[in-house]
Amino acid sequence: MGLGFVTHRESLWVKWVHSYRIRGRSFWDVPIRNNITWGWRKILQLRSIIHQHIWIKLGNGANTQVWFDKWDAVCPLSRVITPRMITNAGLEMGATVADMVHNGGWAWPNSWVARVPALQQLDNVTLLPQVQDRAVWRSRSGEDMEYSTFGVWNDIREIQEPVDWDRIVWYPQAIPRHSFLMWLIVCKKLKTQDIMCNWRASGNANYNLLCCSLCTLGPDSHDHLFFECEFASQVWYGVRDKVGMQMIGKRWDDIMDYLRHHAASKHASHIIGKLVVAASAYFVWQERNNRLFSANKRNAAQLIEVVLMTVRMKLHTMKFRRTNSVNQILSEWSLPRELLLDQDDFG
Structure with missing residues (x-):
C-alpha cells in the first residue's frame, strides 16, 4: 500500500x-x-x-x-x-x-x-x-x-538463520512450480501418508489401510517417495545418468548432499542437475496424486520421458557459454548450437 x-x-x-x-x-x-x-x-x-x-x-x-x-x-x-x-x-x-x-x-x-x-x-x-x-x-x-x-x-519479515539449500531450490533457471514443490519437500511439508496416519482424531477413517499408490508396499513418506519407493527409484535411476549423477543413490539426503556441494556452481551440468532432480520429484509427486485420485497411470518409462522432455524444453530457453563440456551437453540433450553464447556466461 x-x-x-x-x-x-x-x-x-x-x-x-x-x-x-x-x-x-x-x-x-x-x-x-x-x-x-x-x-x-x-x-x-x-x-x-x-x-x-x-x-x-x-x-x-x-x-x-x-x-x-x-x-x-x-x-x-x-x-x-x-x-x-x-x-x-x-x-x-x-x-x-x-x-x-x-x-x-x-x-x-x-x-x-x-x-x-x-x-x-x-x-x-x-x-x-x-x-x-x-x-x-x-x-x-x-x-x-x-x-x-x-x-x-x-x-x-521474520529473519531466520540462512539455510544451505536456498540455491538448490531457487535459482534463475529454475522452473517455478518445480521450485515450489522442492521447497515443500526440503521443509517436509507435503501431506504424505505417514503424516496423515497421525491424524487419528479426524473422523472414522482407517489410516492403517493407507499405502503408497506407486508401489503399494506401505504408507508413503517424503523419504519413501523421493526416491526410495520401488517405482520412484526407477524414475531416478532412469534420469540421473544424464547429469553425471550415476554414482548418487536413491536416498534424498545423498542427492541433496551432492546438490549442496555444487549449489553455487554456474557450470551447465550442475544447473541441469538441479533441474532434473526437481523435475523428477515434481512428476513423481504428480503421479502419486493421479493414482490416488483418478484412474490415470503412467509407467516409470513414461515418467522418465516426461522428466527429460520437460528439462529439454527448459534448456531450449537458455544460453550456454562455448566450452567442450557444453558441446557435449548440447549433443546429449539434442539441443541446437544456436543456444551458444559468445561471452563467458550461462544464462
Whole structure:
C-alpha cells in the first residue's frame, strides 16, 4: 500500500479510500469492524507492524496528524493521550502539528505535561511554512529511506538463520512450480501418508489401510517417495545418468548432499542437475496424486520421458557459454548450437 494513505498521495485509489473508508479519521485510528471487506481488514491489521517504520519529517506540519502520526520518538501521542483528554481540552481528534504549535509552544493544556511525562521528552519543533511534510520509511537499523517494497519486506519479515539449500531450490533457471514443490519437500511439508496416519482424531477413517499408490508396499513418506519407493527409484535411476549423477543413490539426503556441494556452481551440468532432480520429484509427486485420485497411470518409462522432455524444453530457453563440456551437453540433450553464447556466461 506504500505511504499513500499517510501522505494523501495524488492517486484515485488513495482518494477513494479516504472518502469511503477513512472518512476524515486518521488511517491509524480507523476501527476494524465486522462488516468490512477482507482486503481492507488485512490492510488495517498491518498497521501495528508498519506504524513504527513510517515517520513524518516535519515541514509546515499541516499534513501531519499530531496524535496519530509518528513525527517524534515518543509518538504516536495517542498511546499516552486518550480521546477523552483531547475532547475535554476542546481539541480536535484530527488536529495537525501545525494546529497545535502556537508562538513556538504547544497549544495543549499545561497540566498535561505533568500528567503525561512523555510530553516532556518531545524535541523542540520548528515549522517551516514553505516546506511540505514528508513521509519516510525508517528501517530496522534506524536509517531513513524512500519507500520501496524491497526495503519494507526486509524490515517486517521474520529473519531466520540462512539455510544451505536456498540455491538448490531457487535459482534463475529454475522452473517455478518445480521450485515450489522442492521447497515443500526440503521443509517436509507435503501431506504424505505417514503424516496423515497421525491424524487419528479426524473422523472414522482407517489410516492403517493407507499405502503408497506407486508401489503399494506401505504408507508413503517424503523419504519413501523421493526416491526410495520401488517405482520412484526407477524414475531416478532412469534420469540421473544424464547429469553425471550415476554414482548418487536413491536416498534424498545423498542427492541433496551432492546438490549442496555444487549449489553455487554456474557450470551447465550442475544447473541441469538441479533441474532434473526437481523435475523428477515434481512428476513423481504428480503421479502419486493421479493414482490416488483418478484412474490415470503412467509407467516409470513414461515418467522418465516426461522428466527429460520437460528439462529439454527448459534448456531450449537458455544460453550456454562455448566450452567442450557444453558441446557435449548440447549433443546429449539434442539441443541446437544456436543456444551458444559468445561471452563467458550461462544464462
